[in-house]
Amino acid sequence: MQVEPALSDKSAELETAEQDPETFGAQLELEEEPQEQQIREENDKEWPRFHPFHLFRSKESDEAEQEQPPLDIEDDEFETPENAAEVESYLGKMRLKFGVSTAISLILGLAMLYLELAVGTSLLPPVPVLDPASSAAVWLAAQLVLLVVVCAVNWKVFTKGLFGIWKTPTPDTIPALASIGAVVQLVYCLITAENFKPESITLFAAPAALLLAFNALGLA
Secondary structure (H helix, E strand, C coil), rough: CCCHHHHHHHHHHHHHHCCCCHHHHHHHHHHHHHHHHHHHHHHHCCCCCHHHHHHCCCCHHHHHHHHHCCHHHHHHHCCCHHHHHHHHHHHHHHHHHHHHHHHHHHHHHHHHHHHHCCCCCCCCCCHHHHHHCCHHHHHHHHHHHHHEEEEEHHHHHHHHHHHHHHCCCCCCCHHHHHHHHHHHHHHHHHHHHCCCCHHHHHHHHHHHHHHHHHHEEEEH
16 A cells, blocks of 8 residues: 555645745645636536526527637738728718717707606696697607607617627617617507507607617717
8 A cells, every 4th residue: 555655745745835835825726726717617518607688599609609710800901000091080980970870869869858858747848839738649759750760870779789689789789679669669659649648658769869879979
């Protein structure tokens, strides 16, 4: 039986620990790190991290994403200092584009917010042509048109946000879903406009438009 070498190794480790505890602790951490990393990788394979949007994803899309090669920064369109002027021009156009989207969305969103607040016993005077007391259908139709215009100005939010439900969620997913929900709510209220009472229901058209406006502002 080889008992003495094992005892001698243990005694050597104890002596090292007594003489230099920090070095001994560092050695233990280095020995444990590969084992912990291996256990963590095995757990991730057996129990993958859950994300609520992954419920809509298929197995094929997950495998395709794993097989996708990493992005190569060297293949970028602007990779030399000579492209500085072109890059600056491109960024300027993007800032202008998102700035215009922000301004339009913000103005129309505030207009919808005023229409929603100036009802019933509110201190805000209603717009004579768009008074829900006289014609709820016209009032709802006006808000629907304004919201559709805001959605059209920010159309890229919907392409990226909705595709993100089945692939990787993006910051555009929540504004896109909120706007679609607000449009559906307005359409339903417009269909049932005869029984519509603005004081008894909260419309989400203005919050959805303002959400799109602030989303565009963050991109500007």
